[in-house]
Amino acid sequence: MTRATTDSEDPAARVQRPPAELRWADELERLRTGDENPRPPGWQLSVTAARRFIIGDRKLGVTRKFVGDPSLIDRALITLATTRGLLLVGDPGTAKSLLSELLAAAVSGDSTLTIQGGAATTEDQIRYGWNYALLVAEGPSTRSLVPAPILRGMSRGSVVRFEEITRCPLEVQDSILSVLSDRVMAIPELAGPEGTAFAREGFNVIATANTRDRGVNEMSAALKRRFNFETVFPIPDFDTELELVESEAATLLARSGVQAAPRRDVLEVLVTTFRELRSGTTDHGDALDRMSSVMSTAEAVAVAHAVGLRGWFLRGEPGDESDIVACLGGTAAKDDADDLARLRRYLEQQVPRKKGRHWKRLHEARHGLPG
Structure with a gap:
């Protein structure tokens, strides 16, 4: 111990x-x-x-x-x-x-x-720069060099x-x-072996x-x-991605002072939504209008973290399906304004076809989508 x-x-x-x-x-x-x-x-x-x-x-x-x-x-x-x-x-x-x-x-x-x-990265930030006060006072030297x-x-x-x-x-x-x-x-500014x-x-x-x-x-x-x-490459397996999102979100939530672990059923809905919008295909084989925004595993972790924070600090409980909808808007509207419309169509047309009370709750919360 x-x-x-x-x-x-x-x-x-x-x-x-x-x-x-x-x-x-x-x-x-x-x-x-x-x-x-x-x-x-x-x-x-x-x-x-x-x-x-x-x-x-x-x-x-x-x-x-x-x-x-x-x-x-x-x-x-x-x-x-x-x-x-x-x-x-x-x-x-x-x-x-x-x-x-x-x-x-x-x-x-x-x-x-x-x-x-x-775009703003310079060669000085990669190789070396100078302490200009020392450079003016002493000239080029190892003391004025900033690696x-x-x-x-x-x-x-x-x-x-x-x-x-x-x-x-x-x-x-x-x-x-x-x-x-x-x-x-x-x-070249330094002479001898130091150069x-x-x-x-x-x-x-x-x-x-x-x-x-x-x-x-x-x-x-x-x-x-x-x-x-x-x-x-992206994670191909659903269970592996779900496990990763759950573990990473739990770690982030704990470090953020949240005492409630993320709900696995809510995370299953979240990860499924991300995978379908990322691939442009539902688990039923229906084609979707693919999102241009990044719907990556890292983004799923970020949304899961936000869902947990929202649920805990606003209501004192783990996040739920309504929090997913509220947090998805910030992910969907980054690169293309049309992505928000694509997400709304997904919530209105595809989610009702899925079985389970969690999907029903996600569909009921669709009006909470920002914009």
Whole structure:
């Protein structure tokens, strides 16, 4: 039996979303302690132990953290042991970011060396910048140099995460070409040996790219050659997706101060609704007008969390079908105004054809849809 820790003792206790290495610190330590398999240079765990950390091991008390093809994890880990970067591509909400975080935590024990790609991302935020007060006072020096995630990862021998790389301008993306190919970074402002940074063992880059953003800033052929591409697919199985949504929603609700667990019957309705609107087909085989908004598992978790919060803080009970309708509007109206009409047609035309009192309650609550 372990002693209960206070908020001051547990660094993750008051953090909204602790990184993987804090959230599962006990599991990582347990795996490190019992890990007798050979480790790639610079790694905190062997490939076998890192795999167990991600897909779980009941005998060791290690929870399953990623729902997907185990062979994907094998390929990703082997890629990180090579001198090629790993690029995770897939639809929004397929847990690409979570997988990159888990991989970084397993390999390096640190998942916080992260670059968030976007239109405003600059090369300074990727490679290095300067403390301009020191730069003016002393000139270029290691004291005035401010390392960004790539330089920090190279010096530590750690994995760096580059989220949504295709949202960055092309010239910003290509700033890591020499790093990925030669494992070296030139710092021309510094003279002598300090002007060249070499990557230590264990360094690599995990990037993610959203298939819906493909073409926004298409990667150059040179950069593509320096990555191994792995596609992360949506969860195909209903029971697996339901279990994931239930467990993740329960965790989020507990951290939000909600003392009531989410109702499984309500979650079954929610997950079914998401899967049908995502696929454009009902469980009866009827065709639907597919939503253009992202109806991913991650969005389902977010809605389940909102449903539980709404039910608990407004009425002191778990969320119900009326809360699903109230919370779905914010998901459906993000990308296309017509999606709200598609959702309304689904509630009015398809839901009444389903059996069960929960579907009847969902249909009765359809007038609560915003807009």
